[in-house]
Amino acid sequence: MSDADLTIALRGVVKRFGEQYAVKRLDLDIAKGSFFSILGPSGCGKTTTLRMIAGFEQPDEGHILLEGQPVEDVPPYRRNVNTVFQSYALFEHLSLFENIAFGLRRKKVEKAEINRRVGEMLELVRLSDRAKAKPRQLSGGQRQRVALARALVNLPAVLLLDEPLGALDLQLRKTMQLELKHIQREVGITFVYVTHDQEEALTMSDSIAVMNLGELQQVGNAEDVYERPANSFVAQFIGISNLLDATAENGGVRLNSGLTLPANVPAGIAPGSSVCLSIRPEKLALGTPEDGRVSVEGTIVESVYMGTVTHYVIEIAPSARMIAVSQNTEDASGGTRPAVGSRATLSWRAEHALVLAS
Amino acid sequence: MSSVAAEPARKRRAGFDRPRFLWALYTAICLYLFVPIIVVIVYSFNSSKSLQVFGGFSFRWYRTFWDDPDIKNSLVASFEVAAVTMVVATILGTLLAFGLTRARGRIGGSANILMLLPLITPEIVTAVGLLLLFGRVGMALSLQTIILGHITFSISYVTVIVRARLSLLNREVEEAAMDLGATELGALRLVTLPALYPAIAASALLVFVLSFDDFVTSVFTSGAGTSPLPVRIYSLLRVGVSPEINAVGTTMIAITLLIGLALLPLTLWRRRTEPPTVPAPE
Amino acid sequence: MRRGLWSSFLVPPGLWLTAFYLVPLGLIVAASFGSVDFLGRVIYAWPFAGWDLSNYHTVLSSAYLPAFFRSLGFAVLTTGLCLLVGYPVAYVIARYGGRVRHLLVVLLVLPWFVDYLIRIYAWIVLLGDNGVVNGWLGDLGMHGDPPVQFLGTWWAVVGGLFYSYFPFMVLPIFAAVDRMDSSLVEAGKDLYGTPWQTFRHVTFPATFQGVVAGVVLVFLPAAGDFANSEFLGSPGTAMIGNVINQTFNAGGYVPLGGTLTVCFMAAIAVFMVFYLRSAARASREGAM
Numbered sequence: 036m037s038d039a040d041l042t043i044a045l046r047g048v049v050k051r052f053g054e055q056y057a058v059k060r061l062d063l064d065i066a067k068g069s070f071f072s073i074l075g076p077s078g079c080g081k082t083t084t085l086r087m088i089a090g091f092e093q094p095d096e097g098h099i100l101l102e103g104q105p106v107e108d109v110p111p112y113r114r115n116v117n118t119v120f121q122s123y124a125l126f127e128h129l130s131l132f133e134n135i136a137f138g139l140r141r142k143k144v145e146k147a148e149i150n151r152r153v154g155e156m157l158e159l160v161r162l163s164d165r166a167k168a169k170p171r172q173l174s175g176g177q178r179q180r181v182a183l184a185r186a187l188v189n190l191p192a193v194l195l196l197d198e199p200l201g202a203l204d205l206q207l208r209k210t211m212q213l214e215l216k217h218i219q220r221e222v223g224i225t226f227v228y229v230t231h232d233q234e235e236a237l238t239m240s241d242s243i244a245v246m247n248l249g250e251l252q253q254v255g256n257a258e259d260v261y262e263r264p265a266n267s268f269v270a271q272f273i274g275i276s277n278l279l280d281a282t283a284e285n286g287g288v289r290l291n292s293g294l295t296l297p298a299n300v301p302a303g304i305a306p307g308s309s310v311c312l313s314i315r316p317e318k319l320a321l322g323t324p325e326d327g328r329v330s331v332e333g334t335i336v337e338s339v340y341m342g343t344v345t346h347y348v349i350e351i352a353p354s355a356r357m358i359a360v361s362q363n364t365e366d367a368s369g370g371t372r373p374a375v376g377s378r379a380t381l382s383w384r385a386e387h388a389l390v391l392a393s
Numbered sequence: 394m395s396s397v398a399a400e401p402a403r404k405r406r407a408g409f410d411r412p413r414f415l416w417a418l419y420t421a422i423c424l425y426l427f428v429p430i431i432v433v434i435v436y437s438f439n440s441s442k443s444l445q446v447f448g449g450f451s452f453r454w455y456r457t458f459w460d461d462p463d464i465k466n467s468l469v470a471s472f473e474v475a476a477v478t479m480v481v482a483t484i485l486g487t488l489l490a491f492g493l494t495r496a497r498g499r500i501g502g503s504a505n506i507l508m509l510l511p512l513i514t515p516e517i518v519t520a521v522g523l524l525l526l527f528g529r530v531g532m533a534l535s536l537q538t539i540i541l542g543h544i545t546f547s548i549s550y551v552t553v554i555v556r557a558r559l560s561l562l563n564r565e566v567e568e569a570a571m572d573l574g575a576t577e578l579g580a581l582r583l584v585t586l587p588a589l590y591p592a593i594a595a596s597a598l599l600v601f602v603l604s605f606d607d608f609v610t611s612v613f614t615s616g617a618g619t620s621p622l623p624v625r626i627y628s629l630l631r632v633g634v635s636p637e638i639n640a641v642g643t644t645m646i647a648i649t650l651l652i653g654l655a656l657l658p659l660t661l662w663r664r665r666t667e668p669p670t671v672p673a674p675e
Numbered sequence: 676m677r678r679g680l681w682s683s684f685l686v687p688p689g690l691w692l693t694a695f696y697l698v699p700l701g702l703i704v705a706a707s708f709g710s711v712d713f714l715g716r717v718i719y720a721w722p723f724a725g726w727d728l729s730n731y732h733t734v735l736s737s738a739y740l741p742a743f744f745r746s747l748g749f750a751v752l753t754t755g756l757c758l759l760v761g762y763p764v765a766y767v768i769a770r771y772g773g774r775v776r777h778l779l780v781v782l783l784v785l786p787w788f789v790d791y792l793i794r795i796y797a798w799i800v801l802l803g804d805n806g807v808v809n810g811w812l813g814d815l816g817m818h819g820d821p822p823v824q825f826l827g828t829w830w831a832v833v834g835g836l837f838y839s840y841f842p843f844m845v846l847p848i849f850a851a852v853d854r855m856d857s858s859l860v861e862a863g864k865d866l867y868g869t870p871w872q873t874f875r876h877v878t879f880p881a882t883f884q885g886v887v888a889g890v891v892l893v894f895l896p897a898a899g900d901f902a903n904s905e906f907l908g909s910p911g912t913a914m915i916g917n918v919i920n921q922t923f924n925a926g927g928y929v930p931l932g933g934t935l936t937v938c939f940m941a942a943i944a945v946f947m948v949f950y951l952r953s954a955a956r957a958s959r960e961g962a963m
Contacts, residue, residue: 091568111571112579118572124565128587137583141574189573415767419779422764426786426841429797432807436800445810485688492685502955504685507692509954513891513947514696514940515899517916521936522699524923525706528717545695548688577680606790608902613923626792630906634799642793649788 041100042067042193042225043088048097050083057083059249061097065193065227065242070219072228072236075246076272081229084246085195088227089118102192112141117186118195121202123178125170131157131181132166138189156184159218176207187218193225200235212239233273237261245269267311267391277319277357279312280393288312288390292352297329298388309393314383319359321347321373324382331381333357338375345372349381357381434646437639454640464641467625470536474611474621475604478543483597485544486551487589493552494559512549519546520613527614534616542610547603551596558592559585602652606645706933707731717929730934739918739935743942746914749829750898753836754844757893758886760837761844765885766878769852770860780849784842791839795906798835802826802907827909835903840896844889851885852878884953891950898943915939 043065050058058080065071073081086092087099090111098105106114117138126134135153144152157163160180170178179199186194196215200208216239219226230236236243237257245252245260245268253265264270267278281288283304287297296312304310324330333351340363347359359381363372373379437455441448458464493505511519523542527534562585570580586593608623615624622645629638705719708727712718733739768779786794801807802825809823825831855878863877864870879886901916915935922932 089568089572091571110576111568112574112576116572118569120565120569122563122565124563124569126566126570126584137570137575138573141579185569185573412767412771415763415771418760419764419767419783422760422841423783426783426838429794429801429838430786430789432800433793433797436807443805443810445805445807445813485691488684489688492681492683492688495681496685498682500682500685504689505955506951507689507697509951510947511692511696513895513950515895515916515943517899517901517919518703518936518940519696519699521919521923521932522703523695525702525717525929525933526695526699529702529719541695545692548692552688602788606788608791612920623790623792626790626796627902630792630796630799634796634803634805638793638796639800642790642796645790645793649790653785653788 041065042102043227044098044100045084045088046098046100048084048087048094048099050080050087050092051095056249058087058094061249061251063244063251063254065225067225068223069241070216070226070228070239072230072240072243073246074230074233074236074243074272075252076231078248079246080249081231081246082197085118085197085227085229088193089116089195090114115192116195117189117191117193118197119182119186119199121197121199123170123182123199125178125181125185127170130167130169131162131173134170134181135185135188137185142189152188156188159187160184175202176211179203179211183215183218187222187224190222191224193227194219196226196228198230200230208235215239237273245272247272262315264313264389264391267313267393270311270313270389270391275316275358277312277314277316279355279357281310281312283308283310283390290352290355292355294331294352294355296331296388297385298390299385300390304390304392311391311393313389313391314357314387316346316358316360318383318387319357319381320383321359321361321379321381324380327384328382329385329388330383333379333381335373335375335377335379338372347373347379349379351381430646433639434643436636437643439636439639442636454637455644457637458640458644461637463619464622464625464637466619467622468644470619471605471621471623474536474540474543475601477540478547478604479597479601481540482544482547482600483551483593486548486596486600487555487593489548489552490555490559494556508549508552511546512553516546516609517613520610523610524613534614535618536615536620538614538616539611539621542614543604543607546610547600550599550603551593554596554599555589555592558589562588598652598655602649606649703933703936706930707937709930709933711929730931731938733931734934734938739915742913742915742918743938745912746898746916746939747942749833749836749900749904749912749914750894752833753840753897754890754894756833756837757841757844758890761841761889762848762886765845765848766852769849769855770857776853780845783845787842792902794838795835795902798831798838798907799826802831826907827912829908829912832904832908832912832914835907836897836900839900839903840893843892843896847885847888847892848882849885851882851888855881887950887953891946894946895943899939 041064043063045061045063048058048061048063049056061080061084063084073084075081083092087094088101090106090109094107097107099107101114101116126137129137132153135156136149139149139152153166154163157166160183162177162180162184165173165177170181173181179202182199199215200211203211212235215226215228228236228239237260240257242254242256243260244254247268253260253269255263260269260273264273264276270276271278279288279290281290281296283300283306284295285306286300287295288300288310289295290312298312300306300310320328331351333349335347336350336356337346337348339346339348342363344360344362347361348356349359350356436447438450438452439447440451440453489504489508493501493508496504520542523538523545524534527538532538566588567580567585570584571577575583605621606623607621608627611621611624612627615621622641626638626641629635702719706717707730709718710727710729764783768776768783772779789797799806803809804824804826806825808825812823859877859881860873863873867873867876898914899916901914901920904912904914904917905920919932919935919939921927922935923929
């Protein structure tokens with residue numbers, strides 16, 4: 036991708052707070068018009084990265100390029116970037132209208148134009164009838180929409196969102212996720228969305244960057260990071276995965292218990308090195324294996340009924356347990372589900388077992 | 394106090410916890426605090442000179458007070474000094490509050506101590522120091538020197554009050570203003586200061602009252618000319634008790650009360666501009 | 676963000692306080708070691724002349740010591756009285772005042788807004804030889820000549836000091852009790868049985884910082900007070916403030932006044948340091 040297609044590029048960005056590294060050598064490319072999420076646990080550096088793009092923090096090393104131009108030394112009020120804060124940060128002493136108009140007024144936009152654009156925004160977030168209200172009179176979800184409108188009305192090159200849905204209840208969050216996605220598609224602005232909720236990231240994003248401890252773990256779309264995690268961190272952070280410690284061998288792995296399993300060992304991993312075997316629970320089938328699948332036998336130690344699916348915990352070797360997920364397509368009242376304590380065979384296709392560097 | 398509702402019987406049994414005694418104490422103390430002042434007010438309208446006999450209602454002491462040019466000038470001087478002190482101390486104190494809350498580095502710690510020291514130094518010490526300072530630099534004692542002294546002890550009051558409010562403000566709101574195109578100073582002006590108005594106003598009025606009523610610093614730094622009212626009263630008191638002072642005192646009480654009443658609408662304004670702790674329902 | 680901006684805010688007030696608070700303090704110390712020239716102007720110890728300890732000898736001799744002890748004594752008595760009365764009052768308002776508790780505090784503090792001297796004067800009106808109370812006693816036929824001497828006694832001075840500084844004790848304790856979680860006290864009652872034990876082990880420790888603030892904010896001004904003693908007391912109750920006042924405003928020997936001030940500061944310095952450290956600790960814990 037040429038630099039012109041990139042709205043944002045981070046090159047070798049490092050950020051320290053005292054002795055601590057918040058971000059270690061980050062390289063990131065964010066394509067124009069995409070919904071890009073930065074995903075990771077607390078303290079992974081995602082918010083710091085966002086704040087550096089916004090201009091509230093300066094990187095200690097490296098460059099931040101906005102539409103091809105380096106902006107590390109440009110203050111936030113001169114960047115073509117707007118932020119939706121986690122706390123919404125609304126101006127409590129101003130009305131909704133004035134909140135949204137704030138950025139336009141700073142740019143000395145004409146009155147008629149301000150009225151038109153703010154009006155459009157209010158309609159987009161469905162708050163046209165509350166234009167004169169003060170923020171304190173609104174609910175959490177409404178305040179969130181005002182924060183969004185206030186940032187969007189300026190039509191920035193990039194919109195930054197710092198865990199904007201964190202304070203909302205589950206139902207509202209699901210609704211807002213779809214709404215945000217829809218708005219992004221409609222307006223066409225690049226969204227950079229920071230969250231710790233992997234389900235949220237998978238639902239909304241075109242691309243996801245997974246971070247941990249200040250380092251980028253993987254970048255890709257939802258399918259990439261889910262089906263082809265780059266390392267064990269990504270594998271267990273996104274969705275559930277079975278992770279078995281093992282040693283690499285030619286053509287497979289040897290578990291610590293001694294059990295050997297065939298698997299595709301990537302070229303970069305030498306035999307004898309420590310690895311992690313990662314298999315998603317839904318890729319495991321219970322029962323008589325079909326041809327061409329790797330199989331292993333074990334004992335069912337737990338069975339958890341979850342309505343649409345049942346989780347089975349199967350012990351295939353001492354201190355090696357795997358979770359398998361099986362859809363409850365059959366009515367189980369007749370006791371057709373495997374019972375705890377019984378022997379079972381787990382099988383999977385070889386390509387679904389990933390050998391990851393430990 | 395939800396836990397109280399669950400155990401009413403137990404509360405009534407506990408011995409010491411009978412607020413009735415404490416409320417009686419509160420009332421007694423309130424009376425004790427108010428009675429002397431009420432006496433002064435009452436006797437200011439006494440037609441007779443005595444403090445023991447109430448002759449009848451009269452304004453004579455107010456007339457004496459008003460006809461006395463010294464006292465009138467002192468009253469005006471007190472206002473002037475208090476007004477100037479209020480403006481300068483509020484500005485300096487607010488600057489200091491911002492500096493202490495926001496500046497990074499170790500300088501904040503020493504600045505903090507420097508700010509706290511005048512609050513706990515007995516006024517006589519600071520007054521003596523100021524007297525020596527003006528003598529050393531050859532500045533004659535006058536209303537100007539009084540103003541300089543008043544500002545010095547007032548700054549810290551402003552800083553403490555403004556800083557308390559400032560530290561509660563959400564920094565992200567200021568960042569949001571900058572994100573939307575306001576410079577650092579612009580964000581201050583448009584967003585932070587409006588949120589601080591109640592604290593700034595309250596501390597400004599406090600400084601006015603402190604300066605208007607101030608005695609120790611004024612007595613040490615006032616010169617031969619017109620001096621503020623408390624210094625004038627001090628001279629009168631040293632000569633002897635006079636019923637005129639009742640009138641002067643009552644006037645000062647009235648002035649201070651009016652200023653106190655001015656405070657009330659500002660505390661109410663604060664509620665309107667605070668984010669709610671419990672948001673409205675969806 | 677421009678870091679320099681906020682630090683620059685510190686400069687104007689910092690300069691002001693340095694010039695008008697710190698430098699004067701330095702001058703007091705310098706004067707205390709100095710003397711006067713033939714015109715009566717003060718010669719400061721450094722760097723203009725040598726250090727002369729004669730003033731200190733004078734002060735620490737027997738003539739001035741009683742005033743020091745009296746100041747400390749009055750201040751201790753006043754602080755104790757304020758604490759004894761102020762704590763229960765602050766407690767009842769904060770815990771049982773409900774929604775009007777702030778108004779109740781304001782009511783208590785309102786008299787303080789009356790001018791300091793007028794407040795002292797009010798007690799002269801009430802308790803003076805020709806004052807209101809003596810008048811009532813006379814009407815009731817309860818005294819003969821001479822009238823009852825309320826003023827001129829040491830407890831009149833203490834009463835005046837109490838009257839002057841009482842709000843400074845109430846306000847911090849009120850804030851501390853108000854901030855305290857009332858369920859702590861309920862839990863304490865379950866644990867400790869008697870109210871006194873609950874107070875000792877739960878309530879008092881939780882409000883300790885407020886008590887410290889109140890004690891310091893009453894003790895320090897009371898120790899340096901002189902108007903109460905001058906008008907409600909007698910020459911026999913003179914506090915160190917009176918001596919200092921006379922020295923500077925009644926044509927006394929200025930360097931000696933400096934020495935007296937320095938010694939006074941030294942005597943109360945312990946309390947000032949104590950307060951500063953607990954304030955620094957409190958602000959680190961976010962209490963301020």
